[in-house]
Every structure is written in structure tokens, then in C-alpha cells.
Amino acid sequence: MEMRAFFNMDSQSNFLISNVEVDPSRSPFIQDRLKVYYESNSISDMKQLVQELKLNDTTYKVICLNKMDIDQTKKIHHPERRQIEREIGLVIDGEPDLDHPDVVFGLIHINGRWYFGKHTISESIWRHHLHKPNSYSTALSTRVARAVSNIAVPHTEGIRAIDPCCGIGTVVIEALSMGIDIVGRDIKPLVCKGARENIAYFGLNGTVTLGPISEVTEYYDVAIIDLPYNLYTHISREEQFDIIKQARRIAKQVVIITIETIDDLLEKADFKISDRCIAKKQLFKRQILLCE
Template identity: 50%
Template structure:
């Protein structure tokens, strides 16, 4: 098939988030896919590893779709996977308006029916290939199934941590917002603290360096990175002294009692970032729109992350 007539694959993602993460999840969707969904299901022609996101549960790479289940079965019957064992997983829609019975018995019956139409050897315990079947937006879809891993969850168990640091789940989303496509991107976290953002970014294979002006924490930062089998450059440097150029900077503005900074210092820091980075994602616990504008930034998008009465803003700037 030539490039002109090559079929473009549709990818279907299912999402889950806590209520206080709705704004952050929507911003991550817009950053990764250029659009957002209100239904917990997002369709796109972009292929993203589900394990990148703390919110994506799974992905179906659509092979067949039909306006009825019987129509889908006919198409699945033409699939040849000789030499590979397989398993079929029913992916729940979760949207209230769905007309299909998604009870346990019906889901198992649908998985079995699909499996009987596939020319191959079923293996529910150790399959070489996973398939997903789903009823979405009024049609049935079938394709390769990829389940997301909670990589961020493993990163909670690091040797060193701060009570005021971003949690790993939020940090991972912030990295995706800042760097939706890592290819060819050079990034920096110039106020890296204990390295929460660095660990998430490095675990995704992103080219990122870290720096901080506090010499007392950098040993712990390096140990955290090494603990997860990762490697990355971490330097002692003030954000105002950075001269190398980067595509993206992620700045979690210091705010604890040991790092009180005045609005004038914030302005200095952000003016510096304006000089060394083309795009900046700022995490802040206080309003800084005016300071960002004074530093020469244009605010592109934003989200709010709440934890009880405490809230942070994630602001995307260029």
C-alpha cells in the first residue's frame, strides 16, 4: 500500500482521575493530543505509551470496527495470528449513556465469542498478544491492547523526599504537559530540589538536566535518580546564572520556609528562564500572572491542582 492510501490507525485511550485532578488531566490531554474529552475516552491518531501518563489506563490500537457486534465478528474472523497465543480483554466504556450490558457475565461472553472467531491459540495466563474489544461512540472496535503501568507509583519509594515537593503523579503529568513529544528536545529543571520531576522525565527517556542553588540537597537528588537505575546531570547553579540554551524549562517555584523568595526575586528568576528556554512550565502556589507577563512571557494554557485547601497552578508559557 503506498503512503497516499496507507490507513491511518485510530488509537482509543481510556482515562481515570480523581476529582481534584480534573483540571490537570484535561491540560495533559490538550498537551499530548491537542484536544480533551469529557467522557473518560479519547480517540486520536497519535500513538502515546499509556505508561507515560498517570491518567491513561489503557490503549486499543484499532484493527477493525463495525456498527454492530456481529459485523465486528465477521471482520475478526479474517485475522490470522498463527504461531502466537492470544487473549481478548473487554474494555469497559464507563460512560453512563452506553446501551451495552457491561456486567461481568456479559463481558466474559463477549471476550469468549471474539476469541472463538480468531484463528490462533487462546491463552488466558501467558498470552503473547493481547487484544481489546470495546463499544465506543456507537460502534464496536477491536485491536491490539496495551495496559498502562503506574510507573509514578513506584517512584514514591525514593530514598529522599520533601513534604513540600510535588507528588510523583502530578510531577509526571507536568513533564507530559511540558514535553509532549520528547524527540529532539533538550529540557532543564533549574530548581530541581530533591529531583521528583527529574526522575519522572528521565524514566520516560527525556533529555533533561537538573540544577539547584542549594548544595545541601543535591546529594539526595543524585541518590534518588540512581536509586531507580537512571542517570542524569545535576549541577549546583542558580537559575540566574544559567547560560546554556534549552527547548523547555520546568520550574517548580520555591515556596517553603527555607526558600522564601520575594516577587522581585521571582521576576529575576523568570526573566532568566525567558533567556535560556523557548517554553517554560511554571508550578506555583501563589498568583504570578503579572510577574510572568512582566518577565516577557505569554501564557498559553493552565491548570489547577488541589489537595484539600491547598492548591497549585501549572502554567504553560512561551
């Protein structure tokens, strides 16, 4: 679902080719990105192409990314990968630096075709947010919260978001760390205080206000709502519908996380579900719904 939000398509394989450029560190599921400069049918043809690179004073290294099977292409074993890296690296007009290069180039073979370009490896930023000063056992995992933020706001420019039932701020933290313009809100004073402390703990700047969603007066491009639940926050179907109805009022698009099937309530509030998935944690399941 996150892949579809980013790229307007998905892949059943372990790679995807797209013209959409996404920072791989945004996603908890993307491992690497190769910004393709050249492609060819053979290493000898690729050597001719990379000679066009003029790096001047920029240092570089080349790595072959075929460390595992990629779609139908079997992995290339370590000695052969090193040989390929040397062959390509030696024809580049620049200064190689295997330890601290200014730029890392990647080379990958997929289904009979070679691709060469700038390589970026993903940093698992969401892992840094696992341990917060304040936490709830029922809160979304940081990994799911990051994916949900990306589903809601795949492209950040000019988009304003709100999490009006933000709890301790798990979604807000992930969104803020990716440069998403988002505010949080909750009806419980102590929860708001905890969310603010969590946001500050990670050096982020964000706003969390106190009050129900019914008192939100501004209009947003998207709202992210993890419908409240647990022994201490049990809400009725009527209360669920009121939150959904208020979400319809304050946002053009809404991503809803729910442990119950609420399709009828969404239809009643004049929402259409444009995409959906299930997030599982052992036997516990959450539905993630993109509504417009």
C-alpha cells in the same frame, strides 16, 4: 491540561479517540489504550472482520473492556462480556492462551459502535517513585510531577529540557523514567546531593549540577520551574521575577508551578500563558502554567 498537551484536545467524557499514539504508562490518568484495528456496528460484523487476522505462532486472548459505564454506554455485565470474548476469540486464526498470551486484544462498545484492536494497560510507574531516600514535605507529588513533565514534553524526540530549581529531583526522576532528555540544577549543595541519590536509587542516569539559573549557559527547548517557597526558602517578588526572566533567556517554552498568581511577572518577562490549570492537595493549591 496533560490531555491537551498530548492530543491537542480534551474530553469531558471518560474516553478519548485520537490518532496520536501515547504510551498509557506515561500518564498517571490514562488507564488503558486500544490501538484500533477494526470497527463495526455489531458483533456479527466484527466477527467477519477479525477473521482477517493471521497470527501464525502468536498466542492471544480477547477481553471486553466494558467493565464500567463509558460515556452514554452502560457497562456490560460479566457473563455477557465472557460470551462476547468467546465469540470473537473463536474466529481468530491463532492459538488462544488465557494465562500468558503474546498479545491481548481488546473489544469495546461505545455509543453504538464496536472497536477491536491491541490492548495496552497502563503501569503506574510513578507509584514506584513515591518512596525516595530523600524527600521534602513541600515537594510536588510524583503524580503531579509526572503530569507536569508530560505537559512540558508530550513528545520526547529531539527535545532537551531542564529543571533549574530541581530540589530533590521529583520532576527529573519522572521525566527520566519516561525517556525525556532532562538535566537538573539547584543552588544548594546538599539538595543536589539528595537529588543525585534519588535518581540513582531508581536506576536512572541523570545529571544534577550546582548553581543558580543565572549561570546556565545552554539553551533548552523547555524548562520546568517549581518556584521555590516554604518557611526556609521564601523568595521575594523581585527574586521570582529574576528566575522567570532567566527562564525566558534559557528556554523557548517554560512550565511554571507557583502557589501565587504571577501573571504580571510573566507578562513583564514577555511570556504568554498558553494553558493553565490548578493542582489541588486538600486545601493547598498550585497553579501550573504553560508559558511561551
